[in-house]
Amino acid sequence: MVDGESLELFPDESLASASTDEPGAQAASSPGAPLADRMRPRTLDEVVGQDHLVAPGAPLRKLIEAGRLPSMVLWGPPGIGKTTLARLVATSQPSGEARFVALSAVMAGLKDVRAVVAEAQRARRTGLQTVFFLDEIHRFNRAQQDALLPHVEAGTLTLIGATTENPSFEVIGPLLSRCRVFTLRSLGATEIATLLHRAATDQERGLGGLAIDEDAITALAESADGDARRALGMLDTAAAAHDSADGSLSLDAVRETIGARTLRYDRDREEHYNTISAFIKSLRASDPDAAIYYLARMLEGGEDPLFLARRLVIFASEDVGNADAQGLPLALAAYQTVERIGLPEGRIPLAHATTYLASAPKSNRAYVALNRASAAVRQSGALPIPMHLRNAPTGFMKAEGYGDGYRYPHDESDAFVPDENLPAGVPGTPFYEPSEHGDERAIRDRVERWQAERRKRSRSD
Numbered sequence: 001m002v003d004g005e006s007l008e009l010f011p012d013e014s015l016a017s018a019s020t021d022e023p024g025a026q027a028a029s030s031p032g033a034p035l036a037d038r039m040r041p042r043t044l045d046e047v048v049g050q051d052h053l054v055a056p057g058a059p060l061r062k063l064i065e066a067g068r069l070p071s072m073v074l075w076g077p078p079g080i081g082k083t084t085l086a087r088l089v090a091t092s093q094p095s096g097e098a099r100f101v102a103l104s105a106v107m108a109g110l111k112d113v114r115a116v117v118a119e120a121q122r123a124r125r126t127g128l129q130t131v132f133f134l135d136e137i138h139r140f141n142r143a144q145q146d147a148l149l150p151h152v153e154a155g156t157l158t159l160i161g162a163t164t165e166n167p168s169f170e171v172i173g174p175l176l177s178r179c180r181v182f183t184l185r186s187l188g189a190t191e192i193a194t195l196l197h198r199a200a201t202d203q204e205r206g207l208g209g210l211a212i213d214e215d216a217i218t219a220l221a222e223s224a225d226g227d228a229r230r231a232l233g234m235l236d237t238a239a240a241a242h243d244s245a246d247g248s249l250s251l252d253a254v255r256e257t258i259g260a261r262t263l264r265y266d267r268d269r270e271e272h273y274n275t276i277s278a279f280i281k282s283l284r285a286s287d288p289d290a291a292i293y294y295l296a297r298m299l300e301g302g303e304d305p306l307f308l309a310r311r312l313v314i315f316a317s318e319d320v321g322n323a324d325a326q327g328l329p330l331a332l333a334a335y336q337t338v339e340r341i342g343l344p345e346g347r348i349p350l351a352h353a354t355t356y357l358a359s360a361p362k363s364n365r366a367y368v369a370l371n372r373a374s375a376a377v378r379q380s381g382a383l384p385i386p387m388h389l390r391n392a393p394t395g396f397m398k399a400e401g402y403g404d405g406y407r408y409p410h411d412e413s414d415a416f417v418p419d420e421n422l423p424a425g426v427p428g429t430p431f432y433e434p435s436e437h438g439d440e441r442a443i444r445d446r447v448e449r450w451q452a453e454r455r456k457r458s459r460s461d
Contacts, residue, residue, distance in 0.1 A: 035236035076184030079227030105139035137161030138170035186226030288358035309335035323363035323438035361438025369432035383423035
């Protein structure tokens with residue numbers, strides 16, 4: 001890179017259409033550009049759906065107006081305006097004080113970052129601040145992000161990173177600690193409808209007064225799944241494919257364009273973890289309607305059905321437990337059925353197990369007991385096993401007292417012997433305290449009776 005040249009590496013040429021040498025320059029789209037690009041907001045007041053950040057008095061707006069632009073990460077789902085907002089933030093700086101440089105982490109590498117830094121250092125000596133926008137920052141590996149750190153820390157450049165992934169996981173801690181994180185929200189259907197109306201009626205950048213049924217607007221907005229870029233793309237395609245004589249666009253024409261709805265879901269990133277968390281917590285909350293909804297959402301999104309079956313098996317022991325001991329064999333049967341028959345029929349046993357476990361009484365006392373016992377083991381170590389419980393396969397071991405005093409419970413009238421079986425000095429007992437839920441109520445009564453017998457025996461000893 002030579003002095004006076006700007007660096008912008010984007011697969012979409014529209015993102016690189018503004019010269020970064022002219023502070024405050026805003027990307028201008030050609031008439032042939034996609035509708036979503038042509039309709040990019042040109043001011044903060046045109047931004048729809050992010051009032052919590054850019055409305056008058058909102059945090060980001062106040063920082064911009066005060067001329068105190070920090071390094072930041074813009075985090076949110078696709079198609080809600082992260083790139084546009086980054087440009088608006090950068091070009092809202094006072095004229096003559098900032099230059100804007102943009103890279104896409106999908107295409108750029110360390111060489112490009114070093115070039116940006118070198119130019120930023122030269123610009124800084126002339127009193128010009130560099131605002132560096134890095135789209136898809138989560139695509140940079142640790143070494144690439146490390147290369148940015150000292151220059152962000154020194155103020156050589158102001159970084160604006162954009163990501164669809166949770167920055168807690170995808171941006172290295174030292175860099176994240178030097179940035180403000182602003183969370184952008186998915187757009188609601190009403191907000192997307194506003195953008196669609198704007199695009200249909202805009203004479204300069206939009207579709208020049210396209211008449212479109214309100215039902216068609218609603219269908220497009222609801223099918224977009226919070227993604228404004230998708231909604232505008234579908235509108236653009238529908239308008240081009242159904243050029244009616246009167247210049248109108250009907251609901252039927254829009255439905256032909258929309259086709260099958262594609263859910264926003266990923267199998268190894270945050271949307272996956274959010275949805276499986278909602279599924280498990282709905283099961284735990286005994287809400288079969290919510291649980292079956294999240295199951296359907298994951299299946300429609302392409303989730304591995306065996307992953308879902310494994311989670312149900314774990315839940316059956318962890319959260320239902322002895323309150324309904326039939327939950328575990330049912331969940332295991334669902335897993336084996338899915339494993340053997342696959343999809344689409346495997347959806348049915350998953351639904352069977354999901355609704356059963358959501359509706360079952362709940363107890364985590366077995367899981368809690370294990371955690372308590374594990375803590376006791378870590379605290380006290382390997383205490384000596386009581387002699388009456390030890391195995392005595394040889395005469396020598398019998399002579400040493402192994403097995404002395406052991407009573408076979410089945411020889412007793414009620415199949416119970418009130419001997420103490422824990423090593424002396426084990427802390428934190430009792431570990432297992434059955435609940436009053438479901439079948440565990442009867443277990444609780446038996447355990448409490450046995451504990452009382454052991455205490456009585458202990459006092460007599």
